[in-house]
Amino acid sequence: MLKPGRPRHEQVSDWLRQQIEQDAFAENQQLPSESQLGERFSVSRITIRRALQTLESEGLIYRRQGLGSFVHSNRVRQGLVRLTDFVEDMEQAGLHASSQVLHNTPEPAPPHVAAALQVEPGLMVSRLDRLRLADGVPIALDRTWLPLFYAQFLEGHNLEEETIYHILERDYEIQVLRGRYRIEAVNADAELAQHLGIPEGRALLCIERISITHGERRIYYQQRFYRSDRVAYEMELQRDPNQKGAMNQGLPLRDFEPVFKT
DSSP, X not given: XXXXXXXXXXXXXXXXXXXXXXXXXXXXXXXXOHHHHHHHHTOOHHHHHHHHHHHHHTTSEEEETTTEEEEOTTGGGGTTSOOOOHHHHHHHHTOOEEEEXXXXXXXXXXXXXXXXXXXXXXXXXXXXXXXXXXXXXXXXXXXXXXXXXXXXXXXTSOTXXXXXXXXXXXXXXXXXXXXXXXXXXXXXXXXXXXXXXXXXXXXXXXXXXXXXXXXXXXXXXXXXXXXXTTEEEEEEEXXXXXXXXXXXXXXXXXXXXXXXOO
């Protein structure tokens, strides 16, 4: 049931998340046990625990020691972390957003891109590189890979002025329903340093994002390289004092957004 080339715990959490969102499990219903899930997917209990931890951090489930995992009754309330694009982030920060297209051609999908988009390695995908500017100053570089099916909808649009989110949602009613983020520190190679106007080897904030629509279809996989001297991320957690065992379950994420330094 699980596919090669992608972490098994992510595939398990994807399946459970889809079952919960499709109401296969009722509110406060107990999920299958770790051993049952391990048998179903032929994986270890450690893999199952990592998958459950992901869902717990998203506020979709809660766990009771000695009893198991249960579907949250108030999971809709957890949807307070916004999926935003670059222009929306800039507007919120009071900065003028602009972009320069550096690269926009099809290419065979590298293995890490194929895994993120859930396609076969080497399959042709579209790669779009854009330099992102805030008040005319380079602040980030985006590398975005799209399946050709979704890339075709961007043809004829001014990708220096329009965002992928807006084009797909406004013109084609293709909604970005959720996204998966990964944030890590990397060092700027020669190409990134040149475009961002920083010394080679300078630390950058790399944000990997997978945007997902109906049917768990992957719209795009993106790597955004932020200048670390211009961007930081802030997180806000919220505790419900009426919820028993809230500290043991972990606090739901209320907000997670970039803060731009001037």
